[in-house]
Amino acid sequence: MIIRGVELKNILSHEYTKVTFDYGVNVIVGPNGSGKSSIIDSILIATIGVCEKAREVSRSTLDNILRVGSTNGLVRIEFEIGGSKYTIERVLERVDGSVRSKSIELRKDEKIEAVGVNDVCRRLREILGVRDLIVLPSTLISRQGYLSYLIDMTPSERGERILELAGLSRLEEVRENIKTAIKTLEREVARLEEKKNQLEEKRRRLREASREVEELENRLEASRVKCESLDNEIRNVKVELDNLERLSRSIGELKRLEELKLAIDREKQAILEYGSRLESLPVSIINLLEELKDKYEKARDCSLRLKRLNEKEVDIKSRIEKYIREAERLGLKPEKLDAKQLNEVLDSVKKSLEEVNDKIRILNYEVSVRSNMLNLSIEDKCPYCGAPLTRDRIEHIKSEHTAKIRELEAKIREFRAEKEKLDSIVKYLEAINRGLEDLSKVFEEKADYESCINEYLRLCSEIGEKHYNIRVESIQECPIESIKRDYNLIQRLRGEIESSSRRIEEYKSRFNEDLYKYLRDEVARELDKLSLSIDMVDSRLESARRRYDKLIDEKSRVCSEMARIEGEISRLKEEIARLENEINELEKATVKLDLKRRIINVLGILANNIYGRDGLVAKTLIERLRASFEEEVNSILRLLGRDFSIRVGSNFKIIVMRAGQELAIESLSGGEKTMLSIASRLALAQILIDNPIRTLILDEPTEFLDENARKQVFEIIGKIAGQIDQVIVVTHDTEVEEIASKTIRVSKIGDKSIVEEE
Template sequence: MIIKRIYMENLFSHRKTEISFDRGLTAIVGPNGAGKSSIIEAIFLALFDSGSQMSHEILRTGRSKRGIVRIGANGALIILEFEVGGKLYRVRREYDADGGSLLHTLSEVIGDSERVLARGVSDVTKYISKILGAEDPRIFTSTIFSRQDMLSQILEMPPSERKSKILSLLGLKDLEEARDLARETANKAERILGELSSYEANLKRLREALVKDREERQRLASVLEAEVRKVSELETRRDEIASRLGVLERILEISREIETLERAERDVKDLENEIREVDTRLGLLKSVGLDLEAVRKLSTAYRSSYECIKREEQLRKKIKFYEESIDRIRLEIYSESIRRDLEDLGIDPGLHPDGILAKLEGLIDVMARRLGEIRGLLDMYRKLYEIKPEGNKCPFCGRDLDLDTLSHISEKHKLEIDRLEDEEKRVRSSIEKAKAARSRIETGLRELKNHLEKLEESLRELEEVEKCANNGREICVSLANKLRNIGYQRSLDAECQELLEGIEGEVRRLIERREVLEKRLRDARSLYDSSKLDSLRREIEEIIKSNQWLRENTSYSALKASLERERDKIQGEIEALRTRIGVIRGNIEMLDKSIREREQEIASIEEKIRKKPSIENALKILRVLEKKILGGEGLIAQMLTQMVIKALEEEVNRSLETFSREFTVEIESDFNINIKTGSRGTLSINSLSGGERTMLAIAFRIALAKILLGRLPSIMILDEPTQNLDVENKSRLFDMIKEIAGSLDQVIVVTHDEEIIEKADKIIRVAIENGVSRVYT
């Protein structure tokens, strides 16, 4: 990857800044606060903007992009061009005044044209990560791209955090997901085994039920004989019951009248309470201005605005269609075939379409005149060729000529005719090509003008419709607030029209309910008669005195029902006994059917249970994968950790050897880093000087990049790598950076130290003037 160019507009302290980058070591130099680091942040933001998921490794403001736009500006723009694998890409990101995302595109630049590859914040970032060969942007910000104060971050982490970060970059999450999948599958297998256990219990129950069915079938055969003896005993009891039922009928009739009068008394009280509750609810709705008339007015107003909301959606779809059509037409006007035809005709395809049409018109006119001249000459030479000489005399001047001269003149005319016919074909072909190109461009321009007019018309209409639609939205917000204020219990997430209709329906139902309750209250009051109630109670007392058997019973309905059931039962048994044999036979047939079904069900369960051993074996394997092989602490993760430690240690020490450092590193299994020296033995990182720590951080980042990307990186960006270093260590660090630049395609360093100037291949100076960053190359 090579950074080629960046353009920043209203970004941080930059108003309009454009910088071109070359291969080799580029130094961005200037005093603190001049806006140097803003250039690096702009590069990171253009490559790795992930919307709300931004990290401090990419942008100083982290997730919030509010501070990236220059104060007082309406928005910001970044255009970054970079090269990967011989292809040039251009990413464009636009932001509003608050740092919110507007237009984001990624294109491949092919000559003077662009081919759009992705649109939208996340899609552009994903496509760039794919081009760079790593889907996680943290791979780059943790290795070859370093923001200010983050160069040594990975060295300063506790070993546990360092281990977690490196393994997460290597895709440890995939092992966790695989373990979760194994656990989920094992749990499913356990559920199946549980179901099989329930099948086993069910199998036992079915077998027991089968035995009982067979025993029941045998029992029914002996029941029939005993039933005949019951008939005479039952008839005597039936007649005794009939006389008592007559007395109970009168008592119950009186009790029903008493119950009706008492119910009417209760109904009056209940209806009065219910009317008060309805009045309370209607009053609550009315207190926030939601009486029936007000709700109907709101519904009418919202229905009018609702049409505007629908029209607004339709207009936005039309506008999108026209904009896409305009882009398509413009691409068609400048299509490759038209460009080739124009180049064949000697016309620059980069001219404005009107200029191209003018050129085509002039060319067609010139070629048409030339075609007329050619046809005139052809006509003349054909006539000359057809003239036959008389004897040896020239047919034009009459002089005597020899045969060779006459033959030469005739042959010359024939050659000129052939040449003119060839030229006529070429000119006619060029005219047709020019006319075809003119027709296609004119058609495209007419269609483009038509779509532009329709787009403008739709935009004007959208502006008017939005005002109407906003009125409807205000109605919805006001309605929701009113309903919350009165503790409305129904969901407020429904469509506004649906909510209005629901409120209107509720108010209407409450009003209708009150009218119904008023009518019922009048009816209940008309049924209540206290004097009649006293008379009926006295009559019941007289009946009980004359029938001693009633005094032991408190529930006449239950007694009557009991006697009726007994009477009906007796009558039913008498009638049933005559057909009992048929019923018993039917029961036997049902038992036979039940026996067959249970036998089939038992066979089916036994077939399922036979699969249990294979499922148990699979469960054991899945649990081994879950607990020992997969996951962050599993065997695979442990092997991966050892491999990474070994590779990282080798690559870091190789880089330290390249930089002529007199120490090496040893990385322990918990990712603790030890410093190995010949004379002083094993030391901690804290024993290194500031310069040595910075050099080790760079070596660590290069090594980690090679492991994560599978190759030596082509670029490195360092923001203020000399912070907290003395003069000697700064010089040594710049020497090392120069060495790195010799092995990488591009190194970009941001620094306020002037010592780097003599080592850099290109110097970019940044200064702050009247609060605006200025760039000088």
């Protein structure tokens, strides 16, 4: 795989970054914290991070991978394998504070190859030639701080890790699956043996069930005979019960008709009593009483209105007197005038008022004209003769008009005083006139109300003298309470008579004389036939009902017993069928019992001797893996010109060999340890990855090394670059630029990473 480019948008400290990589040594250089390692992290996020969650995949969790304040981000990686160009694009989004993958797709030569996590991961494993993508960060892609993690492990941890990467740990899973199968078979054999022991018991139970079915069928036939006998008895009792119920209904209907007949007689008697009481009352004046009742409320209302009109009359007269006094103060004698004369005087005063207003308007106009003369100047001409004006002439004209204006204004004041007097006279005369009109209306209304009251008194007097021996002179003397009492009593008695009449008609509508006679005769015949009296019918009917209910209960019990027996027979037959099937299955199962015991023995040999971590297959594969790992590491160390080699023990303990001596890993210098770490990663890649090694990514490989060790590491990187197509190195050491085919500089301004390619 050759990495061709990385494009980032809102990822970690990169707002937007696009980087391309060439063959040879590609160096990403910059100070610590500038964001250079984020480019390597993005390669892992877009590829391995989609499918695996191991800690060596990425330094950042998905929730903090987006730039602060961003709601979405993008990682796009372009790479080549086998002459084809691939692109992985992963889009991230922040939803409710959490970051998740919105979409991921894999393209081959611009055509979509896979979409979604499962398809993309499956296709990546195929094109990269690995069983698990987690192999890559343990071999060809070294994140910062993880370069030597395999070397730093204890032998047992290292062995576990290498076996896990190689997939050999699955042999233990196979062994456990075999053990699970053995346990399943053993449980099945135990069940079969138990069933074999139960076979004779089931055969015995089958014989018992057959005998029980025969006995129950005999009991069922006896119950059927009894049920038929009960049906006959029930039919006989039902005939008797129906006859008695019909007789009881006829008796009930006869009693109802007799009650209606009695009710009609009671209502007729009540009508006679109400008529007798009405004869003692003055019924002949009922029409007068109704008329008086209607006029009573009206007369009372008229009396109240008349009282208010009298008060209004006093108020109007008071106001008229007030206006008359005001008019007399102005020199008039309106109390001596009738309405016609008052209107004539009012018209005369209004005419005089119009004349005074006209004079005031004329005088005001003349004052206005003469006031204009006071504004003459030397440039104007004489308004009378048209000659030029002199100053003396102007003064003369002004003096003359000023005097005239004063005279006119004095006249205007006189006329205005006269106008005010005339206005007041008109005001008071019109007020007197309105008062007289209001008074006239009051008199007319009083006449109407007095007529209403007099009509009521006439009618009240007529009734009082004729029926109560009372002479009525005023409203208060009218015996209205006695009249009301008699009126209400007459109306109530009439209402009672009418109600009784309606009830008689209603009772008659429900009473059928012919039916009454028929039922009376029919009931008598039935009672005689049964030798019963009416009082005995109900007890005889209740007795028949009890006998009928008892027979029904007895039949229900017999039927229930029949149903229970039928159910028991059905259950036993089902049990017989089930037992026959089970016996058949048990007989077949016992034939398989010996075969399953032999299978258990074979599976035990596989689980104990062949598979598992200590099995023959595992020991063979581990030995081959150990030998291959040792051989590949030493081959790479020789290629790099190192003066030491390693020996890998059976437990994957690494022993350094130098000049025939065994040394511990701790005896290596920092640079040598880094070289051994790189050789170990390349060796594992040769073993675990099917495709040829073309790319190596190292993030800060010289971390914590001195200057001499760093130079050794860079020298080794240069040699590796001569053997594979592409090496990508992330470092803050600028010395690496001496071996670089391409340099990518990363800096940081504020919180944003800036990338420049050289």
